[in-house]
Amino acid sequence: MTHQSFPPPPINPFERLHVYDGLMMNSKRWLLAHEYHRRRQNVHYQSLNQPGIVWGLGVRLIDPPAEAPAQFRDRRWVEIQPGIGIDVEGNLIIVDAAIDRKFRIATPAPLTGSLTVYLVVSYVDPYNPERQENSELLREWIRFDERTDPPEHNQVELCRIELQPGIVKLEKPSDVLFPNGNQLDFRYRMQAKARPEAVVKVAQMKQNEADYDNGRKKLSNKIEENLSYLIQSAAALYPSLQGETEIGKVSLQTPRSVTYYDLLYLADSQVVAFEEEEVETVRSYLRTGGIVLIDSPSYNEDFADIIINDIIKDELEIDLENWQEIKREHPLRSQPFLFGALPHIEGQQIELWSGCGVILVRGALSSAWGLDEEYLRDRNEIRTAQELGINILHFAWRRRQITQLMQ
Template sequence: MSHPFPTPPITPFERLQAADGLLINAIRWRKAHDYHRLRQNAHYQSLNQPGIVCGLGIRVISAPKKVEAQFQDNRWVQIQPGIAIDLFGNLIVVPEAFPFHIATELHGSDAVLVYLVASYVDPDELRRSAPKDVVQETFRIDEKSTLPTSSEIELCRILLQSGEVTITPPVDVFFPGYNNIDLRYRVQAQSRPQALVRMAQVNNDDKECARSFFNLAYLLQSVESLHPSLRGGEEVGQVNLSENLQEYDLLYLTGKQSLTLNSTEFENIKTYLNLGGVLLVDAPLDGNALIESINALAQHLESPLRPLEEQRRDHPLRTKPFLFAALPMVNQQPIQILTGSGIILVIGDIASIWGLDSSFSLPRTTIRTGQELGINILQYAWKRRQFIGLQQEDISGQW
């Protein structure tokens, strides 16, 4: 499975073999020093993720007096000094503040989202009028209307509104509006998580299949804070069982109706489970039709579901990373968990305590306990897929 911050390519390093009498020329000198630079970059890329180290703030300013009259408008910001590190481990150093003009023009009535991004510039790739003994590594700031690439660091984004544009600071920094500087999506340089876990909701004809969709997002958001070595995907996907399912580590299915699969869907889910995927079925207490159909599916897959309490005491669903002697209560009722060969059947509506309820009445401890069990399920899904994937042919280091 792809990761937003991929590891370095699996390519051995080459270094200069020194010996007495070796003639040092520019090519050999560069090769000797590139070895150390590339090795340092690979070390950073292996253990960390790219982002902003410090500074690089964005503030609204008036148009500089020296610019031409056609640029004397309200589209100017100032980029503050700071440091970032890109995906490849290169330092991006902005040594002093400088003005930047937002140039995107709007055509029609549609708003346009623009991004300010910083990227590393290798001085060896620059054209120079004359060779120098010392060159300074530098950077580039770009304004673009497409998502930043893997080698770019987002500094801010601005949703430009049609009409005359005036860039302003937001009244509420957590909820910026049109023409406001939006800093919410900046990424800080930090330790790299072991894995990114992606989850999708299974859609079907059951009108109840989407009732917990927003709580799935709350669970994914909680992962980074409660278990930093794991990271939840940015968005919850939506799939049908006839589609390609391999993009996701965990499929979430809920509702009350019996799950009926045609031959294509059955083979698809069988392949998905055999390759390490996990199907989480979250059934309410009165969802007998769904519960019976999932037990029948497990029997058909020749892996009957067994209650968690009948399995080993150190089963990862109960112990990794959070320890559960008793399972959480939902609506004053303890949930039940049955599992076998990639299917986890939860009876008791666990997703209902992963996020906010409509009346804001759930106690914090209830939500936190539910999220911790949810993270155990996500961890289990990732580990199961990793262990099975490591036994497949040619996985190219992706696990």
């Protein structure tokens, strides 16, 4: 997983206690005064950082505890190790050695296929106005849970397990980077760290189910894989920009499904088969500041002319500029990586046109974002293709951001 997008803090004004001479202090006012500072701290953390694990919070397999009933004495027991985490609101999650950290994975095994179970921890506010506490101190508490849906924003993932049919016997993975079914999987734990400057959201157009043969399905899966490689590379090559982990699948028949994304990837075969309703969806999407990336991996001149003249120029009423006409200071050329000439991939130079939110690429750029089938592609070729791809992602995010500021 490369990045999970977390919500910004809610836009709610702050109110604090009005203090004046003669003010009588009671528990309600005392809590109000302290809640103000606590909320400011949470909003500050949420504005600049993202949640995750600070230290520790490992998970180890254990034998059933002696006090467990006979029906629960199985190989489903784990123990969470001491450690510290922070949730999305900046609340500290402290798991110390003194508390009971044993936990049994109770989710039933699936009858067929597999079922992913997430082991999570969350912060629990100890204050309960309906329950009077005699102690002067209230411990801030935590809660362990298991769930079959991805963790909610206020939960921190400790590990996940892919349950298999049959009797569940949890195991340590023989290869921690490639765990199998019923084995502890730590690969998706998130570390607490600074929030990236930008999170770009990418989608591809769903294939028409009626035309979704095996060949097109493989092509769609390969495109999704290469887009994922590109987003993965952004975290390492340009950490200020990260991409949402999941590549969206949208239909241009439902315009609302597209508006969430900053960049919409379209294959050339999809563009030449546009219906009028889909063209209108693209027009509307471009007005929101989105970027449409049209990928034409072949060097077929006639195919490119159809896209440029019949679709982009006539239908969308957009005039494209070729790479040589694009300004020196244009983000595609300069942000964050500087490009003079376009790269050569598989022995041929990439061609690129851009205008009014539409980018047309001809050549094997997208295929070079990932691995080829024979693992023969040169590392420098992959890196150069990824850097140009990151420029496209950055341009998509920046254009969308500025456009949204005016709406």
